[in-house]
Amino acid sequence: MTPAARIAAAIDLLAVLEEQCFAPAARRRPADAVASDFFRARRFIGGGDRRAVSELAWGVVRQRLRLDWHLARLGVAPTARLLLLARLLLGRGVDDHGRGRQAAEAAFDGSHYGPAVLDAAERRVAAALDGRPLIDPAMPEGARLNLPDWVLPKLSARFGASLAAEAAALEEEAPLDLRANLLRAERDTTATLLAGEGLEVVPTPFSPWGLRLPSRRPVTGTKAYKDGLVEVQDEGSQLIALLADARPGMRVADYCAGAAGKTLAMAATMGNRGKITACDTSAPRLEGAARRLRRAGVDNAERHLLAPGDRWAKRRAGSFDRVLVDAPCTGTGTWRRNPDARLRTRPEDLAELVAVQDDILGRASELVRPGGRLVYATCSLLPEENEEQMERFLARRPGFAPIPLGGLWESLRPGTAAPCAGPWMTLSPGAQGTDGFFCAVLERRP
The missing domain is CATH 3.40.50.150 (Vaccinia Virus protein VP39)
Incomplete structure (x- = not known):
């Protein structure tokens, strides 16, 4: 898929997520289930393209509260196209070759498999957002911390002065934790076997069975997983x-x-x-x-x-x-x-x-x-x-x-x-x- 085709697919996925997960009348299905159905119906999208499309869409989902604030500030409704455009402009480039409004507008190229060219209203949004920070000092606390307004006082009561640090941690990519299955092998033995398959793990600090990968890696295809030596478990x-x-x-x-x-x-x-x-x-x-x-x-x-x-x-x-x-x-x-x-x-x-x-x-x-x-x-x-x-x-x-x-x-x-x-x-x-x-x-x- 071309970069433009990936963006078009991400816009389609965002529209489906809005309809099934986030709209007031939505069934509120988990997004990963909706995305799984989306890609199953589009088997022509290969593995690398699926990852790229998912990354674009999930970038919007992760920052949706902030993106909604930016668009509301401009007086426009958060369509799938505008949300993705805003995410590209507010702190994320289209690819390694360019950032900013020119690159974002170029991604909407009107090609056969790409998204339609930006209309005049969308170009005005792009011009207004160009160069602005994703986290704006004018934001209310909820948007700034990326927390829904209804949950903000509850988490504030729990964490007090640590709220900002905890909110930031809730935005970080989670490590991948595994549990060594002691019915099959000891933790150290399992770690050695995983290392032999190219997965370097470290013991978790509290669990006597835990092994941690610093970032998400494919584990289910390893022999250690297939043989029941490990389970994915936080x-x-x-x-x-x-x-x-x-x-x-x-x-x-x-x-x-x-x-x-x-x-x-x-x-x-x-x-x-x-x-x-x-x-x-x-x-x-x-x-x-x-x-x-x-x-x-x-x-x-x-x-x-x-x-x-x-x-x-x-x-x-x-x-x-x-x-x-x-x-x-x-x-x-x-x-x-x-x-x-x-x-x-x-x-x-x-x-x-x-x-x-x-x-x-x-x-x-x-x-x-x-x-x-x-x-x-x-x-x-x-x-x-x-x-x-x-x-x-x-x-x-x-x-x-x-x-x-x-x-x-x-x-x-x-x-x-x-x-x-x-x-x-x-x-x-x-x-x-x-x-x-x-x-x-x-x-x-x-």
């Missing part, structure tokens, strides 16, 4: 599995298992002994989990589809040593990986999710045996889904008591520093270099 997610402290011989429930990333990690700490049940409300997710479990060599796990009227939980009340609730949440802690989520997520979503979390916690807690533990986790940075959720639960359920992080960490990783202070584990890109996570461990009193 270090923060690994630490939640660590805090669950699932041991050999235990009965464990992963109540919101999804594709079973934490199920896999806990099965490894159990040494394939005992029984772990991966539960979810989605059959496709559990089917994907089955493939991962087989590849990892996990044979102490079963899957259970949670459905309305299901009596599975009632029959197993009070029978699990560990119950992990990796609750559905706003996902604000993953915005550096999922930049579209900061545009898709709305205030009403938070209220709905808090109610869902509350309901799930109540049901899952009934599964915990006396003396057993309930582990609650989210990938959210918002207090309503984390600390406040725990406060509400403990007020209603006096039979549960929190296990402070400090003592729990010392028992699991003696002689090492915990990733944070406080009673709960709270992680963020700026402070720990992980995605944003929250984890609370509660014990059911005998």
Whole structure:
């Protein structure tokens, strides 16, 4: 594809994303799913061109709040063409051979596969934006920090003077973290095997199983991955599995298992002994989990589809040593990986999710045996889904008591520093270099 054809394809992709992800009446599908469908319908776009088109479109998505501000300041609506034009002009060149208005206008060349030539109104926008910084001193705080207005006071209350640094960290490219599967090989052995395939990794600072690549690299085609030696998993997610402290011989429930990333990690700490049940409300997710479990060599796990009227939980009340609730949440802690989520997520979503979390916690807690533990986790940075959720639960359920992080960490990783202070584990890109996570461990009193 020519550079102009790539820009035309990026404009088409942005239009589809707007319709399906971001518009008020949109289905608000995840952008990666929409992009996957977009490219599947255009198989003539090769791998290198797909990456280039995706980079153009995602550059707009990542900076959409700021681009909207610039266009609103000029009194124009944010069309896909104008958004991409603005992104090219505000701090990003079309290619290595030129920057600025002349190069951006030249990209809209009117060729057979390229975008139509800029009209007079679009040229006026280009002239007004040419040479301006992407982050303008006149911007309100939300646009300047690239945070939606509704979430700004919540994150400000959590991070205080560190808000700007945390917001900047949420914009950085996330590293690629892997978890060494101890059912197959030790971490050092896996690192050596990856190095032999051209992937130089370093140990993660907190997880005893983690290996980190400084930038995203293709891993799923490696022999180490195909043989089940590694799984892609952010270090923060690994630490939640660590805090669950699932041991050999235990009965464990992963109540919101999804594709079973934490199920896999806990099965490894159990040494394939005992029984772990991966539960979810989605059959496709559990089917994907089955493939991962087989590849990892996990044979102490079963899957259970949670459905309305299901009596599975009632029959197993009070029978699990560990119950992990990796609750559905706003996902604000993953915005550096999922930049579209900061545009898709709305205030009403938070209220709905808090109610869902509350309901799930109540049901899952009934599964915990006396003396057993309930582990609650989210990938959210918002207090309503984390600390406040725990406060509400403990007020209603006096039979549960929190296990402070400090003592729990010392028992699991003696002689090492915990990733944070406080009673709960709270992680963020700026402070720990992980995605944003929250984890609370509660014990059911005998």
